[in-house]
Each structure stands twice: as C-alpha cells, then as structure tokens.
Amino acid sequence: MNYWCRVIALRWLLTIFSSRQSKSLVFLFLLFIHQSNEFGFGFFLKVRAKMGDCLSVLPWGQAVDIACNCLLGDGNYIHMMKDNLEALKTNMQKLRERRNDIATRVSIEEDKGLEQLDQVKGWRSRVASIDSQVSCLLEDEPAEINRLCLFGYFSEDCISSYEYGKEVSKKLEDVKELYSAGDFKDVAGKRRAAKVETKRIQTTVGLDSMIGKAWDSIMKPERRTLGIYGMGGVGKTTLLATINNKFDEEVNEFDVVIWVAVSKDLQYKGIHDQILRRLRVDKEWENQTEEEKKKLIENILGRKKFILLLDDLWSAVDLNKIGVPSPTQENGSKIVFTTRSEKVCSDMEADDELKMDCLPTTEAWELFQNAVGEVRLKGHPDIPTLAKRISEKCYGLPLALNVIGKAMKCKKDVHEWRDAIDVLNTSSSEFPGMEENILSVLKFSYDGLEDEKVKSCFMYCSLFPEDYQINKEELIEYWIGEGFIKGERDEDGNNNKGHAIIGSLVRAHLLMECETKSTLFEIGLLPAVKMHDVLREMALWIGSTSGKEEEKQCVTSGVKLSRIPDDINWSVLRRISLMSNRIEEISCCPKCPNLSTLFLQDNMLKVIPGEFFQFMRALVVLDLSRNFGLRELSEEICSLTSLQYLNLSRTGIHSLPVHLKGLRKLISLDLEYCFGLESIDGIGTSLPNLQVLKLFHSSVFIDARSIEELQLLEHLKILTGTVKDALMLESIQRVERLASCVQRLWIINMSAEVLTLNTVALGGLRELYIMYSEISEIKIEWKSKEKEDLLCDSSPCFKHLSHIVIVNLQGPKELTWLLFAPNLKHISVGRSRRLKEIINKKKGMSISNVHPDMTVPFRKLETLSLWRLSKLKRICSSCCSIPENFILCPPPALQSLRHFFVEDCPKLPKAATKRVRDTIKNNEDDE
Numbered sequence: 001m002n003y004w005c006r007v008i009a010l011r012w013l014l015t016i017f018s019s020r021q022s023k024s025l026v027f028l029f030l031l032f033i034h035q036s037n038e039f040g041f042g043f044f045l046k047v048r049a050k051m052g053d054c055l056s057v058l059p060w061g062q063a064v065d066i067a068c069n070c071l072l073g074d075g076n077y078i079h080m081m082k083d084n085l086e087a088l089k090t091n092m093q094k095l096r097e098r099r100n101d102i103a104t105r106v107s108i109e110e111d112k113g114l115e116q117l118d119q120v121k122g123w124r125s126r127v128a129s130i131d132s133q134v135s136c137l138l139e140d141e142p143a144e145i146n147r148l149c150l151f152g153y154f155s156e157d158c159i160s161s162y163e164y165g166k167e168v169s170k171k172l173e174d175v176k177e178l179y180s181a182g183d184f185k186d187v188a189g190k191r192r193a194a195k196v197e198t199k200r201i202q203t204t205v206g207l208d209s210m211i212g213k214a215w216d217s218i219m220k221p222e223r224r225t226l227g228i229y230g231m232g233g234v235g236k237t238t239l240l241a242t243i244n245n246k247f248d249e250e251v252n253e254f255d256v257v258i259w260v261a262v263s264k265d266l267q268y269k270g271i272h273d274q275i276l277r278r279l280r281v282d283k284e285w286e287n288q289t290e291e292e293k294k295k296l297i298e299n300i301l302g303r304k305k306f307i308l309l310l311d312d313l314w315s316a317v318d319l320n321k322i323g324v325p326s327p328t329q330e331n332g333s334k335i336v337f338t339t340r341s342e343k344v345c346s347d348m349e350a351d352d353e354l355k356m357d358c359l360p361t362t363e364a365w366e367l368f369q370n371a372v373g374e375v376r377l378k379g380h381p382d383i384p385t386l387a388k389r390i391s392e393k394c395y396g397l398p399l400a401l402n403v404i405g406k407a408m409k410c411k412k413d414v415h416e417w418r419d420a421i422d423v424l425n426t427s428s429s430e431f432p433g434m435e436e437n438i439l440s441v442l443k444f445s446y447d448g449l450e451d452e453k454v455k456s457c458f459m460y461c462s463l464f465p466e467d468y469q470i471n472k473e474e475l476i477e478y479w480i481g482e483g484f485i486k487g488e489r490d491e492d493g494n495n496n497k498g499h500a501i502i503g504s505l506v507r508a509h510l511l512m513e514c515e516t517k518s519t520l521f522e523i524g525l526l527p528a529v530k531m532h533d534v535l536r537e538m539a540l541w542i543g544s545t546s547g548k549e550e551e552k553q554c555v556t557s558g559v560k561l562s563r564i565p566d567d568i569n570w571s572v573l574r575r576i577s578l579m580s581n582r583i584e585e586i587s588c589c590p591k592c593p594n595l596s597t598l599f600l601q602d603n604m605l606k607v608i609p610g611e612f613f614q615f616m617r618a619l620v621v622l623d624l625s626r627n628f629g630l631r632e633l634s635e636e637i638c639s640l641t642s643l644q645y646l647n648l649s650r651t652g653i654h655s656l657p658v659h660l661k662g663l664r665k666l667i668s669l670d671l672e673y674c675f676g677l678e679s680i681d682g683i684g685t686s687l688p689n690l691q692v693l694k695l696f697h698s699s700v701f702i703d704a705r706s707i708e709e710l711q712l713l714e715h716l717k718i719l720t721g722t723v724k725d726a727l728m729l730e731s732i733q734r735v736e737r738l739a740s741c742v743q744r745l746w747i748i749n750m751s752a753e754v755l756t757l758n759t760v761a762l763g764g765l766r767e768l769y770i771m772y773s774e775i776s777e778i779k780i781e782w783k784s785k786e787k788e789d790l791l792c793d794s795s796p797c798f799k800h801l802s803h804i805v806i807v808n809l810q811g812p813k814e815l816t817w818l819l820f821a822p823n824l825k826h827i828s829v830g831r832s833r834r835l836k837e838i839i840n841k842k843k844g845m846s847i848s849n850v851h852p853d854m855t856v857p858f859r860k861l862e863t864l865s866l867w868r869l870s871k872l873k874r875i876c877s878s879c880c881s882i883p884e885n886f887i888l889c890p891p892p893a894l895q896s897l898r899h900f901f902v903e904d905c906p907k908l909p910k911a912a913t914k915r916v917r918d919t920i921k922n923n924e925d926d927e
Contacts, residue, residue, distance in 0.1 A: 077165025078148070078158065084168045085141055091175045092134050098182045099127045107910040109188035120187045127178055134171055140164065193278055196248040196257045199241035205370065205398075206363030207235065210356060211242055217352045218243070218307070218334055219252075224327040226336045227345030230356030232534040233399030233442075236338035239356065240311055243336065247307060253332070255304040263466050263533070264314045264559075268321050272297065275308075275322065297323035301333070310337035312533070316347035358396030365391050367398060371405025379412055386417040393424045399534055400442055406509045407445045423447065442538045445508055452550070453484045457501050458510055459551060460484070461531050462539035463577035463599055465558030469516040469528040472502055477668050477692065481621040481645030482596060487667055487691055489717045502529060510535055543575075549594065550574055557581070557599065564588060570595065578603070579623070586612050597621040601647065604629060610636030623647040625670065638662030649694065652676050660686035668692035672720060675699050684712030696720035696744045703728055710738055720744035726752035726775075733761035740764050743800075748772055756781055759796040759820060767803040776811040780820045797822050797854065807831055813871075814840040819847050819854045825896075827858075828865040835869050839876035860896050864916070867903040875912060894919045 077084075102124065106116050144164045217226050228236055240259075247257045260274045272293040276285050279300050285293060302325050310317060317337075319326060327333040337348060345353045359367065368391040369377060377384050390408065394400040411417055424444055449455050457479055464470055476498030480487045485497045505511040512532060515525035531539070543553040553575040554568055561581040568576065570590035577599040584604045589611040596618055606629040613619075613636045620642050624630060631652040638659040646663070647670040654676045666687050671677060672694045680700055683690070690713050700706065702721045707728070710716065719741040723729045729747070733739045739761035747755075750773040758781045782796030801821040809832045816839050818824065829835070839857050848854055857876050858864075866872065900916050902908065 077169055078161045081144065081148070081161065081165040081168060084165065084172055085138070088134065088168055088172045088175065089138070091172060091179060092131070095127060095175050095179045095182070096131065098179060099124060099131075102182060102184065102187055104910055105187045107914060114188035114190060116188050117184075117186065120184055123178070123182055123184075127182070130171070130174055130178060134175070137167060137171060190282065193256065193281055195255065196244065197259065197278065198245050198248050199259070201238055201241045201245070203370070204235075204238060204242060205367040206359045207239055207242065210239055210354065211246070214239065214243055214336070214354055215246060217354070218336060221329060221332070223352050224329070224334060225348060225350045225352070226334070227348060227350035227353045228336065228338045228356060229340065229342050229345055229353065231358075231397070232340055232537065233397050233532075234356045234358060235398045236356055237311055238398070240309055240336065240338050244309055253305060254307050254334075257307045257309065259309045259311065261311050261467065262313050262317065264312075268318075271317070271322055275324075294321065294323035298325065301325055305332045307333070308335045310335065313337050313339040313344050313348070314341070316344060359398060359401070360396065361392070364394065364396040364401055367401045368394065368405045371402050372409050376409055376411070380414040380417075382414050383417055386414070386421060389421055390417070390424065393421075399532065403442055403445050403509045403535075406507070407448055420444070420448075439538045439541050442535060443542060445510060446538070446542065449508065449510075450504065454501055454504065456482070456484050456550060458505055459539050459543060459553070460575070460597075461505075461511060461529070462536050462543065463553065463555055463557065463575060463579075463597070464531075465580050466533050466536060467530060468558070468580075469514050469530050471516055472499070472527045472529060475502070475529070477645060478597070478621055481668060483620065483644075489691075505529075552594075553577070588612065589614060591615040593618060595619055599623050600627070602626040606630060607632075608634065608637075610634035613637050613640055616640060618642055621645040624651060625649040627651050631676070633657050635659055641665065644668065646670070649673050654678055656680065656683070663687060664689060666690060667715075670694040671698050671700070672696045673698060680706060680709060682709075684709035688713070689715055691715050692718040694718070694720045694744075695722060697722060697746055701725075701728075702732065704731070707731055707735070707738070711735060716741050718743055722746040722748060724749045726750055726755055730756065733758045736761050743767070745769070746771070750775060753777065754779055757798075757817075758782070759798055762798065764800060765798055766800050768801060769805045769807075770809050771805070771807045773808070774810045778812060778815075778817050780817050796820070796851075799823060802826065804828070810834060814838065814843065816840045816843040816847065819844060819857055822854060822856075823860050824858060825860055826863040827861060828863075828867075829869065830865070830867040831869075833870055836871050837874035837876075838872075839874075844876070858894055858897070861894060862896050863899040863901075864897060865899075865901040866905055866908070867901070869905045869908075871907060872905045873907045873909070875908075875916070 102120065106120065110116065144161055147161055214226065214228065217223050228239060230236055244257060244259055247254065256278065258275055258278045260271055262271065269290055272290060273286075275297055276293060279297070285296055288296065301323070308324060319335075324335075325331060325333065327335055335348075337344075337350075339345065342353070342355075358364070365388060368387065372387060377387060387408070390404060391401065394404055408417070408420065411420070446455060446458060449458065460478060460482065461470060461475070476485070476495050479485050479498055479501075480495065485495065485501065487495070488497070489495050502511065506513050506529065510531075511529040514528050514530050516528040517525060540553075540555055543551055543555070546552065549572075552573050554573050555577045556565060557577045558580040561578065561583055563583060564578060564586060568590075570576070570592040572594065573592065574594055575597040576592075576595060577597075579599040580602040582604055583600070584606065586605070586608055589609075592615060595616055598616070598619060598621070601623040602625070605624070605627040608624075608630070613634070617640075619640050622640065622643060622645065625647040626649070628650060629652060631654060633648075633653060633656070635657050638657050639662060641662055642665060643663050644665055645668045646666060647668075649670045649672040651674060653674055655678055660682060664687065667689055669683075669687065669690060669692065671680070673696075675698065677698050677700050680695070683693075693710075693713065693716060695702070700722070702710075702723050703725065710719070716738070719738070720743055723732070723745065724747070729750075732742070733756075739758070740763050742762055743764055744767045745762075745765060746769045748769075748771045750770075752774075753776045755775045755777070756779045760782060780796075798821045800823070802823060802825040804818065804821065804824060804827050806815070806829045808830075811834060812832070813834055813836045815829070815835070818827070819839065829838070844857070864875075866875075894916065897916070897920050900913075900920055902913055
C-alpha cells in the first residue's frame with residue numbers, strides 16, 4: 001500500500017511541476033524513493049516535460065543512479081564542472097606552450113638537416129586534434145554554466161549537464177596525459193632518404209602490357225632478378241622509369257627503391273656514389289675510399305628490403321664490387337635492369353627476362369599522331385595518308401616516331417610531306433640491317449636540318465662522352481672556333497646565332513636541355529644540353545660511314561684509354577675526341593692535314609712532345625683542360641697557325657709559350673683555375689684578334705701592367721678575372737670598353753674602406769665572387785666613369801648578374817646593394833661575422849623611393865644559401881613589398897625560390913626560415 005502511495009504522490013508531483021528547474025527536484029525526489037524502495041527491481045516512469053511537450057522514458061535505475069552520482073559519487077560532474085573547466089583551460093594552455101616549444105626545437109633541428117621523429121610528429125598531431133576538441137567543448141561553456149542551480153549541485157537539465165561535465169573531466173585527463181607524454185629528450189634524428197624518387201616521363205603509348213608483365217614478375221616471391229632487353233630507343237628506360245614511379249603509387253613492402261644510370265662506360269665509383277646518394281642524405285661518405293663505400297652500402301642494404309633499378313647495362317655488373325647483397329627469397333630484395341643485349345641478361349643471371357619489341361602498327365601510328373599533332377594532320381586531306389607511310393618507316397621505334405613526328409610537325413605544305421617520303425625511301429634502302437634502318441630513319445631528322453652548318457653543330461655534340469652535360473656557352477665557343485658560326489656578339493657578349501641553333505636542335509629532339517653544376521662552390525645550375533645515347537650513336541655512325549669530309553670523325557671519349565690508339569687514321573679525320581680518359585703520355589707524331597678539332601681534356605697528361613703538333617696546320621680547336629699535371633707547353637704549339645680556340649684551364653702551366661705570335665688567329669683563350677700561372681705578359685701584342693680571355697680564379701691578378709696589356713686587345717668581348725686591389729678595380733671601370741667585357745669577377749684579399757661597383761661599366765657582369773676581404777662599404781654607382789655628365793636610365797642595375805658568392809667578407813652589416821641585381825638566381829653568403837641582415841629596411845626604402853622598380857628583391861632567386869653568419873637576424877624586411885602575412889599570401893619577392901639552405905645562423909629567427917620554406921612549398925604547389 002505504501003509503495004502505491006509513493007507512486008501516486010510522485011505522479012501528482014510531476015503534474016504540478018512545470019518548470020525545467022522542477023525536473024531537478026523530481027530527480028531529488030527519485031533519489032529518496034530509490035533509497036526507500038523495498039522491491040529489488042526497477043521500473044519505467046513516464047515523465048511529461050511540459051516545456052518540450054514530449055515524453056521521456058527513463059529506466060528507473062538509470063535515473064536514480066544519475067541523481068546519486070551527481071550528488072555523492074566519484075562522478076560528481078555537475079558540481080565539479082566549473083573547477084574542471086578552469087583546470088582544462090589552464091592545462092590546455094600549458095600543453096599549447098609545450099607544443100610551440102617543441103615546434104621551435106623541431107625547426108632548429110630541421111635547419112641542421114635532421115628529420116622530425118615519428119613519435120614527435122604523432123604527438124603534435126594528437127595535440128592539434130585535442131586542441132580542436134577542447135575549443136569546441138568550451139564553446140558550450142556559457143550555456144552549461146547558466147543551467148546550474150542550487151549552488152551548482154544541480155542543473156535545469158541534469159542529463160545534459162552530467163554528460164557535459166563528464167566530457168570536460170575526460171578531456172582534462174587527456175590533456176594532462178598528453179602534456180606528460182610531450183617531455184621529449186630528442187625531437188629529431190638523421191633524415192631518412194625518400195623511399196622512391198619519382199622520374200619525369202612523357203605520356204606512354206603501348207607500354208601498358210609490358211608494365212603489367214614487369215610488375216607481375218617483380219611481385220612474385222620466387223623472382224629475384226628481372227632483365228629487360230631490346231634495341232636502343234625502344235623505350236626500355238621509359239618502362240623502367242614507369243616501374244620506379246609505380247612503387248611510389250602502389251602499396252608495397254620494399255624499404256627503398258634505388259635508380260642507377262650505368263651507361264656504356266661502366267664505372268663502379270659512379271655506381272657507388274649514385275647508390276649512396278639515395279641511401280644517405282648526409283654527405284659524410286663522399287671522402288671515403290671505394291672499399292669503404294662498398295662496405296657502407298653492404299651494411300645499409302643488408303638491413304633493408306630493396307629494389308635496385310639499373311638502367312642501360314652494356315656488360316654484367318659485379319654486385320660484390322658494389323656492395324649490393326644478392327637478392328634472395330629470404331631477404332625479399334629485387335634487381336631490375338635494362339640492356340640492349342640478351343647476353344647481359346644471362347651474365348647477370350636474371351631468372352626472368354622481358355624482351356621489348358618495337359610498337360605494333362596501330363600503337364606506332366597513335367604515338368606518331370601525338371608527336372605530329374592534330375592541327376598539322378588536318379592541314380591537308382592527303383597528309384594523314386602520307387603521315388601513316390612515314391610512321392611505317394619508323395619501324396615502330398618510339399624514339400624514331402617521336403623524333404620524326406616532331407620534325408614533321410613544322411611541315412605545313414603537303415609537298416614537304418611527299419618529299420619526306422622520297423627521302424626516307426632512298427635512305428632506308430641503303431642499309432640492310434634493322435639497327436641501321438633505324439639509324440637511317442633517325443638520320444632523316446639530321447638530313448632535314450636547315451643547313452650544313454647546323455648539321456655540323458649537331459655532329460660536334462657527339463664528340464663528348466655518353467650522357468655528358470655540355471655547357472651551352474662552352475659549346476658555342478667551340479662552334480665559333482670551328483667556324484660554324486661567326487664570332488659576332490651583342491653588347492652583352494652573347495652569340496645569339498649559337499643559342500638559336502641550340503634551340504632548333506632541341507625543338508628537333510636531336511638535343512635535350514638539361515642543367516650542369518656551376519664550377520665554383522657548385523652554387524646554382526648552368527644551362528646545358530645533352531644527346532640521347534641512340535642519337536649519339538647515330539651521329540657517330542654518320543661520322544664513321546659518311547663520304548663527306550666534314551663529317552669524318554673519331555670518338556673514343558670516356559672509355560678509360562691509357563694511351564692513344566694506334567689504329568686512328570689521322571690523315572682523313574676532321575675531328576678527334578680522346579677526352580675523359582686516362583692517357584698519361586703521347587708518343588706519336590701524327591700527320592693530320594684535315595684535323596680541325598682535337599679534344600684531349602680530362603686526361604692525365606704531364607708532357608706533350610713538341611713534334612705531336614708538327615703536322616696539324618689546319619687545327620682550329622684544341623682543348624687540353626683538366627690535365628692537372630701538365631706544367632708546361634712546348635714552343636711547337638705556336639706552329640698551330642690556324643688555331644682559334646685554346647683551352648688550358650685547370651692545368652698546372654706556369655707560363656705561356658714565348659712565341660705566342662704564331663697564334664695570331666686565336667680568338668679564345670681559357671686560363672681559368674691555372675693556379676701556377678705567373679703572368680700574361682705579351683698577350684696584348686701577340687694575340688691581337690683575341691675576343692675571349694678567361695683568367696677567373698687563376699693566380700694572375702689584374703694589375704696596372706695587365707690592364708695595359710688588356711687594353712691592346714681591341715676585339716675583346718668576354719673577360720673573366722681576379723682582382724685584389726680596389727684601385728685596380730676602379731681603373732678597370734674607368735675603361736668602359738674593357739669593363740663591359742667582364743662577365744665573371746673574383747674579388748679576393750681586398751682591403752678597402754669603400755668598394756664601388758658601377759652598373760654602367762660592369763654592365764655585362766654575370767657572376768660575382770667576393771672572398772676573404774675587408775671592405776667597410778660596397779657602393780653602387782650608375783654614372784658613366786668615362787662621361788661623368790652621362791646618366792643612365794632611371795632604373796640602373798646589373799641586369800645580367802645571376803650568381804653572387806660572398807665568403808669571409810668582413811665589414812658590412814648588410815647587403816642592401818643586392819637590390820641593384822634584380823635578376824639574381826643564386827646567392828651564397830657565409831662566414832661574414834658582422835653581417836646582420838641581407839636587405840636593410842631603411843636603405844631598401846631609400847633605394848626604392850629613387851628607383852620604384854627595385855622595390856621587390858629576389859624576384860627571380862632560385863637558390864639562397866646562408867651559412868656561418870653568427871649575427872644575421874634578418875633576410876629582408878617587410879619594407880620591400882613583403883607583406884607581414886606572407887605565409888598566407890606568398891610575395892612576389894621569392895616567387896622563384898626553389899632551394900634554401902641555412903647553417904649555423906643562431907640569431908636568424910626560426911619564424912623567418914619557416915616563412916621562406918613555406919614560400920618554397922607554395923612555389924612548388926603553383927607549378
């Protein structure tokens with residue numbers, strides 16, 4: 001009876017309580033009923049909540065348990081809500097501060113070349129996640145606090161407040177736990193090499209089947225070595241590159257994928273270096289012996305499951321010499337290689353082989369159409385039919401299809417297409433073999449070049465070793481020496497015709513554009529070209545079989561010769577290349593009346609006998625550079641009366657021959673890096689036609705005597721040199737005809753209060769190196785030194801200056817004068833202990849006020865290297881068009897930056913380096 005009375009009383013109470021606060025009293029009443037309940041079971045109570053006009057059905061035990069827990073238990077979440085919220089805010093702020101401190105430590109370590117530890121990365125990610133969760137939780141704080149009543153023990157909505165208080169308590173514990181877990185001793189370790197370095201490849205046609213077969217073979221556990229073979233130009237390298245990239249796209253168990261370009265000239269040193277560059281980000285291994293490198297590779301790869309991709313094998317590679325563990329089923333590693341020879345597959349003990357054939361007709365036609373382009377194919381109704389016939393002449397060879405297709409892309413007239421058919425038919429019939437047929441097809445692009453001079457320029461590129469990166473400017477100098485193009489240059493020293501020919505050869509797909517390292521400090525890259533190895537073979541084939549005298553040449557470069565071969569027919573050859581070998585001595589006295597070019601650079605010559613030059617009257621190009629042991633030249637070299645180009649750079653010569661007058665036709669002389677050279681006395685009168693003289697980084701400094709000599713060279717267009725006296729530099733700049741020739745300048749051991757650089761006089765300057773000098777101030781002038789009343793344009797600058805290296809420059813606190821070089825691409829500054837900033841805000845503003853177009857510094861900068869600058873605090877301030885919010889909105893100031901290196905600059909804010917790195921990332925994303 002008492003039980004039912006309590007129930008009736010409870011229902012009566014629920015009826016009369018209409019406010020939200022009343023529900024809390026009901027829960028209190030439930031508590032007392034629960035305590036006096038003599039039955040051992042729960043029951044359901046229907047509670048009408050008038051404000052929501054809905055029914056809530058609560059299990060009796062759950063409702064009472066919540067009420068009890070709110071008042072008496074450990075989960076007193078409602079009453080503890082305020083305290084827990086305050087504690088959560090405090091602990092979250094401490095966690096954020098620890099996170100920021102760790103982020104700073106990580107940034108410092110990353111600037112040293114280290115990589116953030118995974119556990120630190122994971123911790124920071126979890127902190128970011130809980131930070132977001134806590135922020136969302138605190139958004140509901142005002143509403144939940146307003147619901148509290150009865151001194152904070154109850155809420156107008158007990159269930160909601162209970163859940164909220166419980167969540168606050170849980171997050172508080174999570175925050176405390178994360179804070180404790182963030183006490184890291186180390187936050188970074190040595191950077192790991194990327195698992196895969198992706199390769200750039202063109203859109204492939206007809207390779208899907210081969211890619212699938214190769215991938216299936218590699219993924220089979222029992223397979224260890226896969227050999228891919230086929231003729232040159234069939235697409236083996238493209239297939240291997242596609243496989244390489246597939247490892248980056250597909251989930252796999254391999255630790256590292258290593259790409260090695262082997263080439264015909266098998267050198268284990270080169271293989272060692274390529275492998276270690278992939279395995280070790282640091283460069284500590286570079287000075288080790290080959291045996292030490294081998295053991296290092298063996299140690300690293302012995303602990304990894306690796307894929308080794310060897311491109312272009314011409315003979316078997318001894319894995320033991322490299323230090324590569326043999327792949328087994330136990331270690332799971334694999335080797336994949338490409339070769340032109342099936343025998344190499346056998347020698348390499350490949351347990352699976354794939355032969356790459358030329359493309360079938362349909363796929364060959366598709367590739368050819370892609371190369372020619374839809375617009376040209378629709379130019380005349382007959383062109384598609386003619387194009388198919390030309391495509392068939394390419395024998396399905398991808399390289400031929402691309403090369404010929406690109407050559408035909410510029411043929412608008414249908415008659416040109418018909419003529420192409422006739423030429424290809426005639427050429428192909430002359431050569432019976434498949435390989436020769438392909439070469440003859442490739443020769444069609446060569447035959448279609450504009451004129452004989454351009455053909456000669458192309459053939460000249462085959463004198464260099466396979467995969468050699470040929471500096472464009474040096475290549476043009478050779479061409480000028482040979483007489484392929486005239487030596488005319490514009491006011492900046494450029495030969496526009498030479499660059500135009502390079503462009504035409506690139507567009508014809510006979511040359512590929514690339515970049516080669518700068519010679520000093522290896523800062524930045526210089527524009528270069530190289531030949532595809534099959535096209536190089538075609539050129540060598542033309543040179544050895546052609547009946548034309550101007551095409552006859554002998555090339556044995558980069559093949560490790562220790563002496564000059566006896567079988568060279570010197571008497572009929574026009575050009576001979578013996579460069580990049582190991583030739584130590586010359587004992588022959590060849591008779592070569594037609595020889596115009598002789599390459600002997602990069603050998604081990606110490607002496608060249610005088611009689612060697614005795615019968616080379618037609619020689620116009622002679623390159624002896626990089627023979628470091630060559631200390632003197634015989635006087636007989638002066639009998640080369642036709643010589644126009646002579647390169648002696650990086651040799652050990654002490655003096656020039658006395659009878660230089662015999663070389664009166666010489667127009668280019670390179671003496672750079674000749675550290676033993678004592679003087680250039682007599683050069684002005686002996687070599688009156690000299691246009692190019694290079695003395696950069698040699699031991700001959702430009703002084704008053706040499707300036708007199710240089711002024712005698714009336715035809716001089718390009719000069720590189722070294723200066724250590726500020727007065728001498730002033731003297732050079734007063735002679736603007738001489739100063740305007742300076743393209744590369746090395747200032748060393750100079751002591752001066754003020755160094756003045758004149759943008760008019762040094763208008764052709766491209767590279768500037770300032771080292772080991774004490775100069776208080778560097779000033780820029782734009783008045784003519786010869787004509788003081790002449791002012792240049794309103795925005796004077798060094799418009800061609802692209803490289804600047806500053807090392808051990810004591811004196812200046814800033815380098816704001818760099819604003820006068822708006823086209824800088826590469827900057828390296830180091831060991832300048834007084835330097836505090838690169839661009840000073842106040843000085844930058846004063847310059848930009850006078851010259852508004854100089855307000856944006858480093859717009860074209862690609863590489864920035866800062867090292868051992870103990871006082872450096874700033875790179876450039878926001879005055880120079882760099883907005884403060886530049887992380888979100890990258891400024892035009894660094895829009896081309898690709899590489900940023902900082903080492904031992906303790907005062908440079910980490911935020912500044914981070915902003916620069918963010919800009920690099922944005923630049924990459926924009927690409």
